[in-house]
Amino acid sequence: MQPLSHLDSFVRTADAGSFSAAARQLGITPAAVSKNVARLEAGLGVRLFQRSTRRLTLTEGGERLLHEVRGALTTLTDAVNGIAEQDRQPAGTLKVSMGLAFGRTYVVPLLGEFLRRYPAVLPDWHFDNRQIDLIGEGFDAAIGGGIELTPGVVARELARIHIVAVAAPDYLAGRAVPRHPSALAAFDGIVRRSSPTGRVRAWVMRNARGEEAAADMRPRVIFSDPEAMCQAALMGLGIALLPMPFALPWLHSGGLVRVLPGWWADGGPLSLYYPSKKQLPARTRVFVDHVVAEFRAQDFARRVLGA
Structure with missing residues (x-):
């Protein structure tokens, strides 16, 4: 051996x-x-x-x-560290995967307070929009949407992500304001190609009354990255259907405005994923607790609702 x-x-x-x-x-x-x-x-x-x-x-x-x-080596290391950590502060390398723009905007700002509390933890964060194998690639945790819940992985939902239609004020100037998702077909669309499937994403929008309608736009540009879509919308290239976390800073600044306010599409849950081990390493446990508490304190789930 x-x-x-x-x-x-x-x-x-x-x-x-x-x-x-x-x-x-x-x-x-x-x-x-x-x-x-x-x-x-x-x-x-x-x-x-x-x-x-x-x-x-x-x-x-x-x-x-x-x-x-x-995976086996990580399990053995975690078991040893778990015994040692019973009498000391959480320590060790914390390997986490998260999306590029989402991680920079919403997770990195939490790092200062986390390190102040747990100075012996070394964050090793991977910023990537790909789907990962949490167990097979030896990650302690991952933050994102649509990660497959394979055996041995659990998820803590942070929020439901709503997709909303946005555009730059200059693009909308002089154009008839759409009142229904079906009217988006007359506008230039900044649309998204799904990296896993290679297909252009199609969204069905809904409102508080329970009405539903397809949001079909005339593609002007096709991107696989929501941050690039956001930048194209800011340039006035058309209307983009963006996840609220990406649109939110620009809606606050006025760089983008909502089109069809009150209509949204359901983008699924944003979750914090981690291995379902009996002896979860202390570094992972405190990270999960810290992120969940901070997102709750910031009322993140309510802020990213499209209604």
């Missing part, structure tokens, strides 16, 4: 992309990390990395090993 220190060095190097970065995380020298990985390769009889002067890349065997051991 390979020593855990060898496997830990391998996983950290694969995640960090270099022996030096892994060494900083482990608190040892790059030479020691390299030696641990070399001993692991010798013991397995498999080359795990392709080495060059510029970077390390995983071989096919390295990819397979990483997939197999990452």
Whole structure:
């Protein structure tokens, strides 16, 4: 059986992309990390990395090993840390995935108070709009919408995300104001292509009276990123159907205005995902509690309602 220190060095190097970065995380020298990985390769009889002067890349065997051991190694590390943390402050690397713009706007501002309370926690946050494998990729938590609830993953809903129609005041100037979603067909549309499916998103809008209508627009531009859609709307290129968290800052500033106020589409829940372990690491537990409490204190769920 390979020593855990060898496997830990391998996983950290694969995640960090270099022996030096892994060494900083482990608190040892790059030479020691390299030696641990070399001993692991010798013991397995498999080359795990392709080495060059510029970077390390995983071989096919390295990819397979990483997939197999990452989750188990995280479980063992969490169990050890959980026992140690019973008598001290939460500590360790906190690996979290979140969307690019959403993370910068709504989660990063929570970091100062979190670090003041838990100085021994090291946030390792990944800003990416892709769907992740929470367990398989060794994340402590993720924030987003539409993440598949695979076995071993639980979700705490932070809010329901409503999709609303917005545009720059200059774009609407001199145009007849639409009164019904069906009228959007006469306007330039800033529409979204779904990254997972590759299809242009179609929305059905509703109002407080329970009426529903399709929001079909004449595509002027198609983007896969809601932040880019927001920027295009600010430029006056057309009407965009945006999730409220992206539109909200610009609605407050006046850069964008609501089109069809009182109509919205349901974008599903925004949730905080984390592994359903019996001994959840203290760093993950306090992060979940902190985010949930802060979002509740800011009345986030009400602010992103489209009604």
